[in-house]
Amino acid sequence: MANTAGKLKRIGKWIGIALVVVFLGIPVIFALTFLGIQEATERQWLGKAPHHEAIAARSTQPHQVALLDVGFDSLAERLRLIESAKESIELEFFIYEIDTASRLITQALARKAQEGVRVRILVDFAMPVFKLAPAYVKTLEAAGVEVRYYNTAGIQRIFAAQHRTHRKLLAVDRKRAIVGGRNIGDDYFDLSHHYNFLDSDLMIEGPIADAITNSFELYWASEWVSKPSEINAEVQQAPLVDDLLGTLSTKEMALTTELRQHASEHTTSTCNDMQFVTDYPGSGVERRKVFLAISELAHEAKREITVESPYLVLRDDGIAVVKSVVGKGVHVRFLTNSLNSTDAFYTVASLASSLAPLRMPNLEIWAYEGQPPAHASRTPASSRWGVHAKRAVFDDDTVAVGTYNIDPRSANLNSELIVICRGNPALALDMKTSMRSRLAQSKPIVGTPQAGGEQALIQGADGDAVFRMRAIAPIARFLDFLM
Template identity: 30%
Template sequence: MTESLPLWRRLLRVLAIVLALLVLLVLSGLLLADRLTPQARGERSGVLPVQAAQTRIDREVSALQAAHPGQSGVAFLSDGLDAFAARSVITERAERSLDLQYYIWHDDLIGHLMARALHDAAERGVRVRLLLDDMNAQDKDALMMALDSHPNIEIRLYNPFRNRSGIWRMVEMVQRVFSVNHRMHNKSWIADGRVAIVGGRNIGEEYFSARADVNFRDLDLLVAGEAVDEANQVFDDYWNSDAAVPISALAYHTRAQLRLLMRESDNRARLDAAQPYLEEVAASRQRARASEEPLHWSGDVHIVSDPPMKHRRDDRHDWLVTRLVDMLTAARHKALLISPYFVPGDEGLQGLAQMRARDVQVGVITNSLAANDVVAVHGGYMHYRVPLLQAGVQLYELKAHGQATSSGLFGSSGASLHTKAFVLDDRHGFVGSFNLDPRSAYLNTEMGVIFDDPVLARQLTGEYLRLASPEQSWWLGLDGRDRVRWLQRTPPPTWIGTEPDSSLRLRTSARVISWLPLESQL
């Protein structure tokens, strides 16, 4: 009788088999490539042509455009309640079409209130097209299919999984690890092809100041006029791309699901937590009637985006990162950057250092470890703090519990930065979905608004200064041994030697992650 193998050798054999299976699974994904990706089956469609006076929005925007020919009107939406109300009001006023694309749509209070608003619009005869990234759509098929069952609503998923849930979705993620890594991070809400909201907010409670534990400080721009034609083209390009697959080709639905969704949305609208949002929508209607012109009109505003099939193109000339880097490197005296996930990489570090060498003031606001909702990103960012500070870059990190300055329902609770923007030379600027990290640059698709306008630049600078204030953020510096220190600038000023407001476990996790070769995925 042969002796049984030692336990360690049996475990080693099992581990080798598991690793071999994983390698074979990934190799099969590489060899089969796009054959594993669900193929687009939706009919092509385009934005419905705008008319001079067909809808209420047509009439309002046409009158404003007549007074500002060739220009675009812009309004900043930094407050969560205002951002919710703006979406709700333009949705209520839409009479022709609603075109939306989002990275995340949560199944929560805000998600249900906005889903109900889309359904109500569809009931009025409005055509609704909703494009969602599929990475965060797991377990939401019932919600999506309920809406999609309405004859005036169609939902498509970007780069979707064949397997909708469970272990097989996980197996597919491993097999398609390289192709599923490319996601649609765009965020836009377009009403009647005339008014667009573009920026950093996804659809969920934390993006609209509706959670009791943590909320994102975020920024959108409401745009009307010439630039909205660019938003319409971006949406149509994505909607008709090979990466967009109708949810109806991936999952099954019944009419009963729609009835259940509407009952649940009605119940949520009756909750006490929903009342401030519904009241803000009513107040926003009153403000819109009382104000003849709430927008700032400018002749140099553009809505820009990555190509929808970015992950299949080696030519980067039309990638958003190329355009934004060109803007940054052209700065002559000031560059103020806001990015929740800030991993500049060696190339970005070199670029910022060269700007400082040209005597350009460079300031960066990002999340502190305690405020960052993705510890891995902070681990990637940690490497760059010392060389950035040595180069003369001003670094600020948002506090997790800054003083509330917005009218959000839970403004004094934990905060995490989610605004993605920059302002250059007091006139050029960008607001959108693009983080200053490798994922936004090379993996995800992104979009946003760029402008050349001193008034808009002044507004964005005000947002930067608010976030950089002593109440909201830490100022970073180096001690005599080039170690990072955090300055608490509220009286009495105090230097802190470790990541503020963070636990030993959190600091250890970030440090360990910083040693791993993950930067290209952050």
Template identity: 25%
Template structure:
């Protein structure tokens, strides 16, 4: 053996030792330890498992009562506000009489995650069957937690999807080893997200189980969206969940090597009591979830009656072979977009399009009367994935000129977003702030007497109207690997897991919603980012509702996100006085290169609306008077130009090969 080979083997030995699996006998023994520890005692003997009456659960009863096989009826509720999205989940869990199925990509052990775990356990102890299905790369952080849940109750089951190396958790070296040996399998993730109660009412959309999806993080939160649907479509959701649950890739936690070793070494550990970072907030959420009048007013009353609801979902079959024939969600959404005649309103956090998607938009653009394509996405200042943004930045010319996109990039401190800043726990400062992007008008930012002072004093939409840059908060913290939706980047450098530095401090907001409206008549809310990863690697799902009232409500929500107070417009930059044609040609030539895209002058830049007597309302970037009403604010507005600006340009130049996995 050569010296080099000896060095390589020596480096691999610790990794291989860490990946040692349990024998079949050890797995059976670990499963037996968990099974024997599970109590069968229940706290309730009532037929309804002592379920809490719920206005949301009653929506399902009404929908089923008025449905026929030929004319199904449903209720649909758009969940824009983070705390309301968590409130709906807790209230529904408490309403369960027979079964709760929860499927998700990220499940963190922070306040929001632990609150949901506790509610699921209460449901199991009162007699409800609970099944929890987690993707491996973003499952609960602690092996001890999974071991505790594996043996906690006969009514509570937890499985882990696609556990690479046969483990629940993998370290950085193990990730590198898995990438070397099983790259495709490592990237085949379950991105499907679903909470289903009694096979009657379900929630799906962009949110995972982590504080920053519910406005509970003091530094960075997602502007996200879910949809609650009650009625017969829940049966399709149930069948889809069962397909995942019964698939061989879904492994009981106790049969995984690291969890099994914990069980064999120490038995089933006791799940420690929750230690909430902000216990008063958790207690208030519990109290709100018990308040039927509040839930009825805030959630059930705005629900829209609709007819047919479609649920499109990739099944685990997508992860067989190359999966090319099983990307049902991607194909369905492409067909919907192709059906557009007037307008496609698309919202995605990461504007990185697959080749089939690019071909589709070229064909739409080539029509004699093409539909308008309006895209809401993240700015560099707002995104949680600057590498994904860099790839979007690289292709701005293509998106604008070849596809005809109208692109709006979300601001990190939106002035009018459905974010409950008081719920974040950050302190508001008494400073003068810009009022929704209108020069010359300012208002004093509200000051809280404490972290929670203003939470219950106004409806969510009123509470949202604050400039988040007026908030004193800690510097953006390192975002741990668990918290990311980008598998390829999760185990990258520390810098890859941090939002870019900004010129101002504040509670930063990043777009995470994945939605689509076709011609104001079809609304889609789901998990698909409309990106190559969603096409080729992840399983995805979405609710499709062909109903004008629902589609228009969803369109209004997206249009709010692209309003001048909340977004910059992307448009062609002013042509240089000389050699503009040469500049364009060279920029296009460099863009076509997979590497060495180093041309410094990009085709497009960001613009800010400047209202005035001649510009009373915002204009699209292709309107004749656009340049008289908008001023350029640079390629990366709000960003503190420095190393991240440089690395963004580096990934623009060299990162095109990452597009399929971003």
């Protein structure tokens, strides 16, 4: 019996060691390997970051701007903007779904292409979310729409495959543009019956739209861009090539009519100080410009900053910026997702494990609970919603809207963009009003007497989501550079 007990004890010990190696050792080795590749790539560009006039522009000419806070409203305005095109339409997105919203937009694009308008779509090739396969592109090209893919590097190129264009823009005739957090898909326009995003775009008319278009041209001509015909055969297939340009269903036809008749829910104001900043195409931190612009904005603030981001994963440089800003007496408030309002359980795990250094004076963190917006103008399509906007208000007169998430991936790996409007209290009030409505449906995590910490982050989530978050928590901090 003693020998048996001893053997069982040794077996248990070796099983424990094996589990430690699997759940900690392998991720640590992977992280170190990745960081080694990253360091080599960064050294390649150290001190010689590429520059192009398209990556930064600022104009003091009058711009008409409007906050597109409601998804359905944003879809209606996109369709109107496309319909107004006379010469050119440029679209760049991280995700281009094959669903109702994408059909309506794609068919509107095809109609304009057949009228002689040049229409171009640049979509990222990130395989976990990639949908616009070459088989679809053949029908688009037959209709006169040009399509290109950004970064088709396979997973064997570890570092290169991590770099994505996360930019989202629609530009028309170099005069008008919509930029912000929304991709092309039902869940960005309040149409999904499973889950919808609370997002935000900025509609712009004025000279800065020309700069936005120039940045598209830079990316379109980049060495990171491929033609769909150059892609391997295994990703050539698509279920039905008429999914995008085929006949609309009766329900979709009714939706099209509703969108055409939809009364805009936004107000327009004038911005006399408009700035556009984007990252340079390609990997390497020397090409990342948006983080620097956001950091500069934060340090310009005198009284208050309110930030909305679906993820809140702050590493040392981000925490240093926050600490410096709140140390000057500026009140900073973050709105992000709870575990119940997002499927990105790994980012919630990372936030939960880093709450201690975020407990500092003048800093609040709130998490959206996941319910439909309380003041929706249309019947909510789903019972579960999550924050997806990437925006901020500074001192009641400056706003920033873009594609940048508060996480290391946006800071170090992805190509992002941001538009900044200074000196516009009306636009700032619109955004603050919107943020307040979302904060009213959120829970304080840090920084208020009622703050619930990690428990508030997971409250309301189902057991499976909590299990996944707990399981990933031990290694979340090792891999947060990928989040």
